[in-house]
Amino acid sequence: MSKNDLILPKDFPQLKNDTFLRAARGEETEHVPVWCMRQAGRYLPEFRESRAGKDFFETCQSPEACCELTLQPLRRFPFDAAIIFSDILVVPQAMGMDVQMVAGKGPTFPEPLKEPEDLQRLQVKVDTDKELGYVFRAITLTRHKIEGKVPLIGFSGAPWTLMSYMIEGGGSNTHSKAKRWLYQHPEASHMLLKMLTDVIVEYLLGQVAAGAQALQVFESHAGILGPAEFKEFSLPYLRDIARRVKDKLKEAGQDVPMIVFAKDAHYALEELSQSNYEVVGLDWTIDPLSARERTGGKVSLQGNMDPCALYAPKERISDIVKKMLEGFGTRGYIANLGHGVYPDMEPENIGAFVEAVHQHSKQMIKQI
Numbered sequence: 001m002s003k004n005d006l007i008l009p010k011d012f013p014q015l016k017n018d019t020f021l022r023a024a025r026g027e028e029t030e031h032v033p034v035w036c037m038r039q040a041g042r043y044l045p046e047f048r049e050s051r052a053g054k055d056f057f058e059t060c061q062s063p064e065a066c067c068e069l070t071l072q073p074l075r076r077f078p079f080d081a082a083i084i085f086s087d088i089l090v091v092p093q094a095m096g097m098d099v100q101m102v103a104g105k106g107p108t109f110p111e112p113l114k115e116p117e118d119l120q121r122l123q124v125k126v127d128t129d130k131e132l133g134y135v136f137r138a139i140t141l142t143r144h145k146i147e148g149k150v151p152l153i154g155f156s157g158a159p160w161t162l163m164s165y166m167i168e169g170g171g172s173n174t175h176s177k178a179k180r181w182l183y184q185h186p187e188a189s190h191m192l193l194k195m196l197t198d199v200i201v202e203y204l205l206g207q208v209a210a211g212a213q214a215l216q217v218f219e220s221h222a223g224i225l226g227p228a229e230f231k232e233f234s235l236p237y238l239r240d241i242a243r244r245v246k247d248k249l250k251e252a253g254q255d256v257p258m259i260v261f262a263k264d265a266h267y268a269l270e271e272l273s274q275s276n277y278e279v280v281g282l283d284w285t286i287d288p289l290s291a292r293e294r295t296g297g298k299v300s301l302q303g304n305m306d307p308c309a310l311y312a313p314k315e316r317i318s319d320i321v322k323k324m325l326e327g328f329g330t331r332g333y334i335a336n337l338g339h340g341v342y343p344d345m346e347p348e349n350i351g352a353f354v355e356a357v358h359q360h361s362k363q364m365i366k367q368i
């Protein structure tokens with residue numbers, strides 16, 4: 001039993017809507033489940049109000065604040081899942097790096113990794129209960145407060161995406177500093193990716209112990225790698241994470257569906273569908289029908305409406321959703337955007353997206 005189990009009571013309310021979990025496992029559902037990446041975000045006035053004047057990472061460290069922000073979108077829209085409010089960059093923080101959220105600039109590392117000897121600055125063996133216990137407490141609190149309405153998704157950044165932030169020191173267009181490591185320091189790169197993988201495995205297991213009912217791994221910077229580099233520096237670690245998390249959970253008699261979202265990695269769709277994840281998340285650059293063909297029914301699929309389609313009038317959103325559903329089919333499918341909601345989007349249009357998924361998919365399933 002981990003320290004986490006000792007502090008946190010686990011008598012969670014019964015789950016009332018398991019549509020998302022069933023779809024993740026490829027089982028029949030009455031409608032296609034839907035949620036949105038970044039559904040808790042600045043497009044909601046109540047989110048902006050809750051966050052006003054507060055430091056981003058301090059917010060992440062407050063279980064009460066994370067719980068409130070996670071629940072906000074559920075009060076407005078009938079989403080079929082919630083994702084815990086946090087950030088992927090809490091992992092580099094747990095490994096000893098300073099990360100600040102700078103207004104107008106985004107996440108910033110004042111002292112990024114520059115050369116391989118900088119790896120010595122990192123905490124190799126991270127006590128996740130101690131360093132990331134605040135995320136676990138946020139998950140447990142939210143599982144109680146969500147009252148079994150929908151399942152709660154936990155998440156982590158994937159090793160390559162986190163590595164690129166740790167070397168770039170923040171967002172980047174070219175990721176050339178991080179990619180320089182791959183070509184100049186392949187051994188040190190693998191060492192860093194391995195260190196990150198070990199922490200991520202523990203972190204995801206801790207999230208399940210705390211109450212997460214599904215896990216998503218974000219490889220947001222997959223697209224900056226070519227197929228060969230993806231195969232060497234991303235895929236093995238993505239696979240290792242799912243294998244190790246699943247083996248450990250199995251030992252404990254537990255099982256949660258895992259989703260891999262490797263943005264812009266269309267070249268690796270076949271490999272991703274054979275990587276121990278139940279669900280492959282897709283960005284909008286992949287055609288639904290061809291995604292189905294290329295993954296050969298081995299996995300459930302999640303995605304992939306262009307987030308910018310939310311700028312369209314509601315009737316047009318409904319048509320786009322209908323086409324998307326026809327492409328993916330209604331079985332083994334979780335509707336989502338191809339990336340996160342942007343801050344300037346109309347909450348009403350998110351509502352129209354959710355409603356269109358439910359309405360069209362109910363009709364399509366009835367006709368089968």
Ligand SMILES: Cc1c2[nH]c(c1CCC(=O)O)Cc1[nH]c(c(CCC(=O)O)c1C)Cc1[nH]c(c(CCC(=O)O)c1C)Cc1[nH]c(c(CCC(=O)O)c1C)C2
Pocket residue numbers: 036037038039040041042051056083084085086087088089106107155170171172218220340
């Ligand atoms: C709402 C938010 C988050 N992070 C950031 C913001 C905006 C800042 C604010 O509100 O003050 C900064 C924040 N955090 C990050 C960025 C991107 C920085 C960049 O590369 O330029 C920003 C602006 C880094 C980050 N953070 C995350 C990713 C992976 C997903 C993706 O590809 O977008 C990435 C890449 C994950 C993340 N981050 C967040 C969630 C919450 C839950 C939800 O989706 O509703 C999640 C899942 C929350």
